[in-house]
Amino acid sequence: MREKRTGRVTSVEVAAEAGVSQATVARTFSSPHLVADASKEKVRAAAERLGYVPNAIARSLKSQRTNIVGAVVPARSEYWQHLVAEISQQLAERGSQLLLFTFTKPSEVASVVESLRQYRVDGVLLASSFIDNDAVSVVSSLGIPAVAFNHPEALDISGSVTVDNEGGAALLAEHLVETGHRSVAFVGGDSETGSDRRRFKGASTTLDRHGIICPYIAAGSFDYEAGYNIAAKLLDHFGGAGALPDALMVAGDELAFGVIDGLRANGVAVPDDVSVTGFDGLPQASWAGFDITTLVQPAEELIRVALEQLASPDGDGQEHISVGGFVRVGGSTRRPGHTNLNNAEGSSQ
């Protein structure tokens, strides 16, 4: 009785067992339409008996396709953790695998790229505005299809997919104006990133059109900690809780969580003393404790578009796609009933 030497059975052995050639076994699994039903049956039965599983490594070597997509994302980011789940799911649907790389400092990206080159991934999702253009250009100059995700800076180097940061921030700003907010400040994350700058631009331009001047206040990064710490400084800056603007537009949801918690720790009520908006549409933004008014990034669509670009024939992927988001209204902003601009003053503090 033949034993199942599982995981080490080859197509040759299956061929012997099934009484066909190795080629027929290979075809049964990779191009079944080329094999007669009777043969397929025999092969499948033999494979079953022996515990055969096609070797994807060998297949990749021969076919020059790995069916593996690499993703390079920052390790500690609620936003990217959220997206990775979506990436993974969509890749699975396409029959591809996800080779995940995380980094905590941008300087780690270089060595990651080296690994990606070695593994001959079919494509790379460079997922972050924290990745500098050098890394992006290295990858794409290697002939690896790359899509810079939410990295609107990478315009001339590789394909890119991003939410419409400017338009999204504009939508949020419009919403604030419509709900009667007359003074707004913008709390930025990492001002080195294009996302941050574009969100501020969208906000300030829109507010400006309504005669509101929107100062930029830098938290330094997009994480909770930064938001929490900036809260006290905001109070200093404006001269106390009573002097805060009507609303704070925060550049990212995680940052906004920190801002809200920090404000509350300082006795500021959200939204009663100040409205707060976020940006990203994280699941946690809907949690009752925060319930943030935020711009929801259509994660499913963003990633679908990005993967389609990776899958498209090389070179054609040099597109730069911007996807619109939508405002999710939560309890972190005041909603003075059907207030319009005429009586908006009533909702100001």
Add this chain to the structure above:
Amino acid sequence: MREKRTGRVTSVEVAAEAGVSQATVARTFSSPHLVADASKEKVRAAAERLGYVPNAIARSLKSQRTNIVGAVVPARSEYWQHLVAEISQQLAERGSQLLLFTFTKPSEVASVVESLRQYRVDGVLLASSFIDNDAVSVVSSLGIPAVAFNHPEALDISGSVTVDNEGGAALLAEHLVETGHRSVAFVGGDSETGSDRRRFKGASTTLDRHGIICPYIAAGSFDYEAGYNIAAKLLDHFGGAGALPDALMVAGDELAFGVIDGLRANGVAVPDDVSVTGFDGLPQASWAGFDITTLVQPAEELIRVALEQLASPDGDGQEHISVGGFVRVGGSTRRPGHTNLNNAEGSSQ
């Protein structure tokens, strides 16, 4: 002038360029100690000129090692998102890559396992108590070293690493007793999971020893939603906010976030009306808005131990390791000063 056909240069071409044999090129990159310094120099220079990068796929085929570790985790879980970052970091330090698979329903695990077999990963981290024993046994019966992570049920099938759920829950229970809580209920997640059962066991046994009977209340799953929804039912069950026990021990942090938000939405103050503890030690548990008293799982250690087990020679990995956690005291539980058991009544409601 030779062009850099990047990504498609082979060791043979580098050998020709450097004036050595292919074997010497291969050795320069995989066993440099076998190559004379002078040759290494020539090879490195030639490789640089041609833009050569070793092909990890071919290497894997030849050497029967992929340097890839697979991880199978639930897609929507704060806890696992937290751990994936740690896994990824530690694998990078070991020169390995992470092939990530996520699932939303346990039924999806089967197809994931199929992919893992094809890719001949060096090992698999089966990261969840949601994965049934069938899947675990399939993997390990394939000769793929597998470590069931936080899956204390898998005792006879593969190696496993888990936090000491029972001991951790006992620590939390002790803390509650020490801080004067005299009545406690346990809010469970998915009672099908061993983690849930053991945490309850640790809690109830310990509380029992102090004369406290701890009922089990099922939220059904470990996610925020479940926690939020169970809050109202808790009030029903106990007959109003005033009749709640002194403390609720919740089986997981994310679940606890939901419980807290749900309680607050129903006008219950945490910790003033009821103390709440979590379990996991997620970063968010330290956020000011929640600031949960929780059992911190030592993520770094857990994963290090798991990876060491994967790396150990096959067969030896059949160990079942339990790692202790520690209590992080937050603001979600009352701390009546130096209250001890003698005057604990004073802090009861």
Add this chain to the structure above:
DNA sequence: TGCGGCTATGACTACGTAGTCATATGATGC
């Protein structure tokens, strides 16, 4: 001088698959 031992290197081959080419078998057209 001669011989064992050590280092560095090249020739060769296997890893397991998929695609190319050639061939055999029927089925179809005139």
Add this chain to the structure above:
DNA sequence: GCATCATATGACTACGTAGTCATAGCCGCA
């Protein structure tokens, strides 16, 4: 009844590397 064609299959080889084996050169010691 012969040429044509589609289908099914087998033999063969290449994908790019790493390890095995053999050999050449070299040192030291008798």
